[in-house]
Amino acid sequence: MVRFYQLLNLCVKVLLFNFKKGFYTDYYILDMFYLIRFDYREGKGSSAADKVVEEIRAKGGKAVANYDSVEEGEKIIQSTLDAFGKIGKYSLNCLDLIHRVHLRGSFKITRAAWNHMKNQKFGRIIMTASAAGIYGNFGQGNYSAAKLGLLGLSNTLAIEGLKYNIHCNTIAPTAGSRMTQTVMPQDLLDSLKPEYVAPLVLWLCHESCQENGSLFEVGAGWIGKLRWERTLGAILRQKNQPMTPEAVRDNWERICNFENATKPQSTKDSIDILYEVLTKLDAEQEVSSNPTNGILPTSSSGIDPAQAIGQKITAPGMYSYTNLQPILYALGVGMTTKDPKHLMFLFEGHEKFSCLPTFGVIPAQFVIFGGGFASVPGLNLDFTRVLHGEQYLELYKPLPTSGNIFLSLHICFSVYTYNGGDLICYNQFTLFVVGAGGFGGKRTSDKAKVTMNPPSRAPDAVMNDITSADQAALYRLSGDWNPLHIDPNFAALGGFKQPILHGLCSFGFAVRHVLKQYANDDVTKFQAMKARFAKPVIPGQTLQTEMWKEGNRIHIQMKVKETSDVVLAGAYVDLKNTADESTTNNQEGELQSDLVFREISRRIKDVGKELVKKVNAVFQWDITKDGKTAAQWTIDLKNGSGELYKEEARNQADTVFTVSDEDFMKVALGNLNPQKAFFAGKLKVKGNIMLSQKLEMILKDYAKL
Numbered sequence: 001m002v003r004f005y006q007l008l009n010l011c012v013k014v015l016l017f018n019f020k021k022g023f024y025t026d027y028y029i030l031d032m033f034y035l036i037r038f039d040y041r042e043g044k045g046s047s048a049a050d051k052v053v054e055e056i057r058a059k060g061g062k063a064v065a066n067y068d069s070v071e072e073g074e075k076i077i078q079s080t081l082d083a084f085g086k087i088g089k090y091s092l093n094c095l096d097l098i099h100r101v102h103l104r105g106s107f108k109i110t111r112a113a114w115n116h117m118k119n120q121k122f123g124r125i126i127m128t129a130s131a132a133g134i135y136g137n138f139g140q141g142n143y144s145a146a147k148l149g150l151l152g153l154s155n156t157l158a159i160e161g162l163k164y165n166i167h168c169n170t171i172a173p174t175a176g177s178r179m180t181q182t183v184m185p186q187d188l189l190d191s192l193k194p195e196y197v198a199p200l201v202l203w204l205c206h207e208s209c210q211e212n213g214s215l216f217e218v219g220a221g222w223i224g225k226l227r228w229e230r231t232l233g234a235i236l237r238q239k240n241q242p243m244t245p246e247a248v249r250d251n252w253e254r255i256c257n258f259e260n261a262t263k264p265q266s267t268k269d270s271i272d273i274l275y276e277v278l279t280k281l282d283a284e285q286e287v288s289s290n291p292t293n294g295i296l297p298t299s300s301s302g303i304d305p306a307q308a309i310g311q312k313i314t315a316p317g318m319y320s321y322t323n324l325q326p327i328l329y330a331l332g333v334g335m336t337t338k339d340p341k342h343l344m345f346l347f348e349g350h351e352k353f354s355c356l357p358t359f360g361v362i363p364a365q366f367v368i369f370g371g372g373f374a375s376v377p378g379l380n381l382d383f384t385r386v387l388h389g390e391q392y393l394e395l396y397k398p399l400p401t402s403g404n405i406f407l408s409l410h411i412c413f414s415v416y417t418y419n420g421g422d423l424i425c426y427n428q429f430t431l432f433v434v435g436a437g438g439f440g441g442k443r444t445s446d447k448a449k450v451t452m453n454p455p456s457r458a459p460d461a462v463m464n465d466i467t468s469a470d471q472a473a474l475y476r477l478s479g480d481w482n483p484l485h486i487d488p489n490f491a492a493l494g495g496f497k498q499p500i501l502h503g504l505c506s507f508g509f510a511v512r513h514v515l516k517q518y519a520n521d522d523v524t525k526f527q528a529m530k531a532r533f534a535k536p537v538i539p540g541q542t543l544q545t546e547m548w549k550e551g552n553r554i555h556i557q558m559k560v561k562e563t564s565d566v567v568l569a570g571a572y573v574d575l576k577n578t579a580d581e582s583t584t585n586n587q588e589g590e591l592q593s594d595l596v597f598r599e600i601s602r603r604i605k606d607v608g609k610e611l612v613k614k615v616n617a618v619f620q621w622d623i624t625k626d627g628k629t630a631a632q633w634t635i636d637l638k639n640g641s642g643e644l645y646k647e648e649a650r651n652q653a654d655t656v657f658t659v660s661d662e663d664f665m666k667v668a669l670g671n672l673n674p675q676k677a678f679f680a681g682k683l684k685v686k687g688n689i690m691l692s693q694k695l696e697m698i699l700k701d702y703a704k705l
Contacts, residue, residue, distance in 0.1 A: 095142045102146035107153060114166075123166035124205040127154040131172050131217065134226070147172075151215060158213030162497055163488070167212040169204050172226075173197045174219030196221045229261045233273075267495050319363035322402045323348040325478065326355045329362060332475035333508030334465055341521050348401070355399035357515075357526035358508040361391065362478050364415035364427035365504070367407045388503055390430035392449040394528035397424040451532045451570025454555040459546035460640035463513040464561060467501060471539040475505040496536065503533040506543060506558060506567055513545040514554050514573040520647050524576070527552075531571035535560070543567070549640035552577045593623050593664045594646075597633045601644040612642045617691045620653035624660045631661075655691045658684040 049065040056063040064083045068075040110125060117123025132140050133147025150170060157168040174192055200218050203209055215226045234251040237243045248255070264270060330345040333356065337346060344352040400419055408416045417425035428449055468474070472485040480502050483490040491499045511529055519525040537543065542561035547554050552575050558568035615637040623631040634649040636642060659667070663682045666672035674692070677683035685692065 095145075098142040099146045099149075102143070103149045103153070106150055110153075110157065114161075117161070117166045118164045121165050122207065123161060123164070124207075124209075125154070125157060125161075125166065125168040126201055126204055127151065127168065127170040129154075129170050129172045129215070131174065134172055134215075134217075154215075155213050159497055162212060167204075167210070169211055169213065170215045171197070171200060171204075172215065172217045174217075192220055228264055229258065230264050230273075231256060231258050231261050266497075318404055318406055319366055320404045321363075323353075325362070326359050326399075326401055328474075329359045329478045329508070330356055332471070332478050333358065333505055333512060334467065334471070335512070344521075353401055354523050355401050356508065356512070357395050357399070357523050358393060358504075358511045358529070359399055360393050360395060360417065360425040361427055361504050361507070363405055363407055363417055364425075364429070366479050367415060368429065388429070388533055390451065390530070390532045391504065391507055392426075392428040392430075392528070392530045393507075394426045395424065395526055396426070397422060398524055399424060449530050451530055452553075452555060452572050453570055454546070454557055455548045455550065457548070459557075460549050461517050461547045463517060463545045463547070464542055465509055465513070465545075466542045467509075467537065467539055469540040471505065472499055472501045473539075475502050480504070498538060500536040501539050501541075503536075503567075506533075506537055507531055509543050510545050510556055510558050510568055510571065511573060514547060514556060514575075517547060518549065518554055518650060519575055520650055522647070527574040527576050529571070529573045531556075531558075531568045533567070534569040535565045535567045537567050549643065551641075551643075591623060591625065591631055591661045593621075593633075593661050593668075594631065596665065596668050597621075597644060597646070600635070609641050611637045612640070615691075617654040617688070618649050618651055619691070620649045620656045621664070622656065622658040623664060624658065653687060655685060655687040655689065657692075658686075 049067070053063040053065045062084075064079055066076050066079040068079075106127060113123070113125075127150040129150045130143070130147040131137070132144045133149075133151065136144050154168045154170040157166070160166075161168060197218050200216060200223050204211060217224045217226060232254075234254040236247040236251055264273075327346055327348065330342070335342040335345050335356075337343065344350045344354055345356055347353065397419070403419065405424070406418045408418070415427040415429070416423060417427070430448065476482075476485055482502075484496070485491075485499050485502055488498055491497075507529070510531065511526065515521050515523065515526060537560055541563075544559045544561040546557045546559070548556075554573045554575065556568065556571045556573060557566060558571065559566050618638045619635045621633040621635075622629050623633065631646065632648050633644065633646055634653065635644050636649070636651065638654070639651055659677070659682065663672060663677060667674055667677060667683070672682075674683060678685065
């Protein structure tokens with residue numbers, strides 16, 4: 001493999017230096033020649049330039065040094081002409097003329113209209129680029145540069161104008177014009193009429209169109225939207241080792257492989273990938289191999305892993321709260337009085353007043369970000385460099401609606417929550433601290449709860465919830481005071497167009513959706529949730545939760561409906577299986593039919609998918625005792641993989657049976673004919689009575705009772 005300067009031997013024909021003004025500025029590629037300018041603001045000098053030129057010549061290359069100021073461009077170019085005879089066919093006038101018309105002209109017109117649009121709180125701007133600017137075109141370097149410059153201008157205006165309701169988009173049209181009528185045949189001109197471009201422009205200018213910062217190709221009646229795409233790439237740098245051309249060569253296929261490519265949409269996405277690289281590099285830093293001491297190195301972030309590893313806070317943290325905090329949290333994750341079932345989370349006087357399960361993250365977050373880690377030796381975290389990657393929550397007992405709970409915090413970002421000595425909750429935070437390496441060992445802990453990809457089929461259920469424009473402002477009252485979620489100026493520093501929603505707020509929405517879909521909002525059935533935070537959410541956007549039921553595990557994927565961006569990935573919620581919790585022995589007060597339904601649940605569990613295909617119905621049983629409803633059971637063979645649970649049907653039942661506990665047992669054991677029971681008034685049926693034939697198949701062929 002040729003080394004660096006040997007590469008220069010192959011491609012560099014002229015290397016020009018300038019030391020008069022200051023620092024390395026940039027390079028231009030002009031007709032196969034590389035023109036590189038170096039400036040050093042601390043005085044002048046020629047030795048460095050001469051040294052590099054000599055080195056290039058020694059390797060067989062051609063180079064000339066120049067010491068003129070960049071302000072004396074003619075002298076710099078003349079050096080090239082004197083040495084090599086040519087530099088390129090474009091004159092400066094040719095470049096300037098095109099840029100004045102296309103780029104500078106568009107800028108000046110937009111600037112003249114900008115303040116008027118701001119004052120009226122409305123504006124729509126359309127920049128006209130070209131395929132030549134997007135893809136390049138032979139002989140059109142000046143035109144292509146100007147047209148792509150319009151796209152960059154448009155994207156920036158889209159960001160700056162958003163809060164004033166000024167939207168800016170770019171089109172790259174193909175249309176016949178006076179310029180092309182002499183070079184295009186008439187039939188082609190007819191198919192490229194401007195009338196086939198104008199409708200797109202009119203729609204982008206309409207007040208109801210919310211498109212912003214986008215690029216469209218258009219022509220001949222066709223419109224397509226373009227976006228950037230980026231490969232996953234490859235990290236070629238290693239700790240304390242140089243990055244080499246050989247590494248680029250060996251990883252070229254990975255660098256250029258667009259399989260599973262990402263689609264960056266902002267400068268933040270560009271910055272995020274660099275943070276990710278730095279985090280991975282720090283995580284891979286090995287324990288020092290110095291045999292004389294074996295001490296872990298101190299991180300450049302000020303963290304001393306040797307002191308921090310294995311530590312925990314000696315005294316547990318305490319979190320005190322009243323009914324107010326659970327209510328604020330419920331409002332923060334979208335609960336509303338419009339839904340009567342939500343009152344049990346919003347009204348302290350409700351007979352079933354409860355905490356949402358995900359309120360369990362609030363005390364844990366409080367003990368971490370409230371200064372708990374400050375007491376750990378060697379762990380001085382700068383939380384402006386902390387990224388929340390994943391979250392796991394598990395409940396062992398329902399959370400109290402008020403009280404004093406104690407928390408034990410461990411260095412692995414695990415928080416155990418106790419109430420009166422009983423462990424009630426466990427949280428596991430996965431955080432990335434940029435620049436905080438040096439811990440050695442594996443990048444992940446064996447104790448870390450892992451994310452799980454959803455099944456490769458259409459979701460079993462989908463639920464949408466529109467967040468409020470004030471959702472982040474409301475959620476932060478639960479204790480997450482990060483200004484990223486409220487202050488536009490702070491959000492802009494992070495590369496966001498506006499404040500974003502807390503990831504844990506989306507986390508709460510997702511659990512709400514699962515409990516509503518599969519547990520009738522019964523918080524006691526929640527066991528655990530794991531999720532990875534993938535993308536930010538802007539308050540006011542619609543959260544769309546896709547759900548797949550696999551036994552007691554509900555796989556979920558949350559998206560922003562308006563953009564289809566995945567915001568919670570690899571997520572799942574585990575529910576408690578109430579149908580299997582009790583023993584097979586009949587307990588005091590238990591109905592006889594409970595045992596039968598549990599047995600049905602066990603026996604059809606392995607054939608649920610098959611039954612869903614054959615039956616495609618939801619059956620609800622209302623079991624009575626002493627004339628009153630004593631239990632409700634549902635056999636759902638219509639959604640997902642099928643299930644049986646003890647409660648009212650979560651999805652509308654196709655057929656509802658009402659029968660006493662005693663008569664149900666007689667039917668199940670074959671001592672009472674279902675038809676005779678029906679005509680005798682002992683078995684009442686609502687809905688689709690013909691589906692009862694399919695239910696008979698379940699009891700006989702599958703449950704075999």
